[in-house]
Amino acid sequence: MALQKIEVQRFSLTTSRPFDAVVASWKAGVGQLDLAAFANASKSQGTFAELEQVILTAFPRLAFKAEFKGCLCNVVRQKPTTAVDNILRDFGIRYVEGFTPPNFADLVAGAPFSE
Numbered sequence: 001m002a003l004q005k006i007e008v009q010r011f012s013l014t015t016s017r018p019f020d021a022v023v024a025s026w027k028a029g030v031g032q033l034d035l036a037a038f039a040n041a042s043k044s045q046g047t048f049a050e051l052e053q054v055i056l057t058a059f060p061r062l063a064f065k066a067e068f069k070g071c072l073c074n075v076v077r078q079k080p081t082t083a084v085d086n087i088l089r090d091f092g093i094r095y096v097e098g099f100t101p102p103n104f105a106d107l108v109a110g111a112p113f114s115e
Contacts, residue, residue, distance in 0.1 A: 033058055033059075038054070038058050041054045041058075042054050042055070069091065069095060072087065072088055072091040073091055073092070073095050073096050075088055076088050076091060076092035076096045076099060077096060077099075080092070080099065080101075080102065081102055083099075083101055083102065084101065084102050084104070085104075089101045
């Protein structure tokens, strides 16, 4: 069977499986939102908690915290100088072994001019 490259916006896949089989697997794993049903369900909710449950049912978080943490820690590992005064620094200090955040005082002291 020939390999196929399937592109969907920012997603690409090279596979020997038929296109229909890939789409069926994708729909089974990811699902396909019924927007009309979602709109009706979201309109019929009276409290914020009920609306939140409708949203989370349609768009589950799927380990959001772990994925978010992993993404930020990867940025810190690959580009530690970007973790100066932002949330990257916090994640680097807590979760990235051996990370020492850049210090602005060190940058000034090491500037390439005498005064």
